[in-house]
Amino acid sequence: MIRGLAILLIFQSLGEVAASLIGGAVPGPVIGLVLLLTFLVVRKKRVSATATPSDIDTSVAIAADGLLSHLSIFFIPAAVGVMLYVAALTQSGAAWILAIVLSTVATITVTALVLRWLSKSIIPAAPSSPAQPQSGDSKK
Secondary structure (H helix, E strand, O other): OOOHHHHHHHHHHHHOOOHHHHOOOOOOOHHHHHHHHHHHHHHHHHOOOOOOHHHHHHHHHHHHHHHHHHHHHHHHHHHHHHOOOHHHHHHHHHHHHHHHHHHHHHHHHHHHHHHHHHHHHHHHOOOOOOOOOHHHOOOO
16 A cells, blocks of 8 residues: 555646646646546556556555545535635625536546547447347247
8 A cells, every 4th residue: 555655646746846847737637537547547557457456556556445435524624614704705606606516517527528428439229120029929
């Protein structure tokens, strides 16, 4: 697990460096995640499809699963930070709630549309078979 955490932190650090070099238009952790994904995909293509996962892939998976199992803990600092802005939230709370609801609906809609598009383009339709006579349609 330590090796997996180290790999995750290395790619996050690389992302932070890249973000500071390009001016911070994209957050460093996002760039690091894309770099990690690219690294893992390239490694998988180099290894045959029948081979077992490498210990790098396994250690990253174990570390990621460990972090994801405690994901709710990472929201505590954000929730505490919101408490600092209670006065601002009382003034514009309705606008915040509307923005959150609309952005959530938009995100779910776009995700569903992308999933539908990907499922049609990646999974080919089953070939149609000739019509089978129904039990009541048999010829005498």
